[in-house]
Amino acid sequence: MGGVTVLSGGVGAARFLRGLLRVVEPTGVTAVVNVGDDAVIHGLDVSPDLDTITYTLAGAIDPDRGWGLSGETWRAMEQVRRYAAHAGIGEHDEVGNDAAGWFSLGDLDLGTHLYRTSRRRAGASLSEVTVEVASTWGLRLRLLPVSDDPVRTVLHDTAGRRLSFQEYFVRDRHEVEIAGVEVDGADHARPAPGVIEAIRDADAVVVAPSNPAVSIGPVLAVPGVRDAVEAARDRTVAVSPIVGGAALKGPADRLLRELGHRADVVGVARWYASLASVLVIDRVDEVLAAEVEAEGMRCVVTDTVMATPGVDAALARTCLDAVGAAT
Numbered sequence: 001m002g003g004v005t006v007l008s009g010g011v012g013a014a015r016f017l018r019g020l021l022r023v024v025e026p027t028g029v030t031a032v033v034n035v036g037d038d039a040v041i042h043g044l045d046v047s048p049d050l051d052t053i054t055y056t057l058a059g060a061i062d063p064d065r066g067w068g069l070s071g072e073t074w075r076a077m078e079q080v081r082r083y084a085a086h087a088g089i090g091e092h093d094e095v096g097n098d099a100a101g102w103f104s105l106g107d108l109d110l111g112t113h114l115y116r117t118s119r120r121r122a123g124a125s126l127s128e129v130t131v132e133v134a135s136t137w138g139l140r141l142r143l144l145p146v147s148d149d150p151v152r153t154v155l156h157d158t159a160g161r162r163l164s165f166q167e168y169f170v171r172d173r174h175e176v177e178i179a180g181v182e183v184d185g186a187d188h189a190r191p192a193p194g195v196i197e198a199i200r201d202a203d204a205v206v207v208a209p210s211n212p213a214v215s216i217g218p219v220l221a222v223p224g225v226r227d228a229v230e231a232a233r234d235r236t237v238a239v240s241p242i243v244g245g246a247a248l249k250g251p252a253d254r255l256l257r258e259l260g261h262r263a264d265v266v267g268v269a270r271w272y273a274s275l276a277s278v279l280v281i282d283r284v285d286e287v288l289a290a291e292v293e294a295e296g297m298r299c300v301v302t303d304t305v306m307a308t309p310g311v312d313a314a315l316a317r318t319c320l321d322a323v324g325a326a327t
């Protein structure tokens, strides 16, 4: 089957995939996507990383937020918040209570969650619904959730609270100190159909520039996935999501530090040394290249900040070249 398989989280992975699809035939690309951020909000199945990738590749993402649809309206949420305000319900009043409207679902985005939820309650798998949604947006790559079983990232803060990913990231604006991360359900989860084969048969596997602890970690936690990637190590390349000791978006750097890891490219190399033979880092971290190689990975230095057009495609090409895959 060959092709390129990308272990993916949210925003960073979506931007990398956008570049990759410019340099290789989309039908030869498979994204194995994290579902640890998934949540049931107002009774609806929400899959943020799958949707962020879908909307980004469809050119429909809101560019400022990096999630949700551009040109969104929020009338349904305004109504929800009106009721909660009138009833005096706040976001912390009842654990897991979404009525306060702390998780913003745009009116068009709601359509995705309504459709996905109806299809799943009718017995369709997340994989099947993901194909229906992605193909509606005209995507030609293969988008696979890492598992069709419930796999959920859970964070423990230093005050002993247990937070879902969205409670941590959105409701608490990741302003809590994290003591630990676990992946609920991983032990009993099965890789979704096609996931193991997509890693095993790929010409190249890329670990996208996503958060190692809370985005790539939950992908690897599904039984069989880490082994499959380690078996493909010689053609696996990872892109550091940390540039200059900081995350480009979100709390990746602070999380790594709170979990006792170095929040720089050497720390990332330690996460990935067993999985990938190459780590791609940004030019600002060139001075650390030797330390990355001391961790047992080849280090490639290039522009990895995909803020300007063309960097995403060049980065994708550099990754494939690094493991000798044709572009």
Ligand code: FO1
Pocket: 009, 010, 011, 037, 046, 047, 048, 049, 051, 052, 067, 068, 102, 103, 104, 105, 109, 166, 169, 170
């Ligand atoms: N991120 C926020 O910071 N605030 C939100 O209200 C929010 C809503 C939301 C709705 C749908 C969706 O697909 C993503 C959403 N996100 C929101 C992003 C979400 O928290 C993602 O999990 C992160 O971007 C990390 O991947």
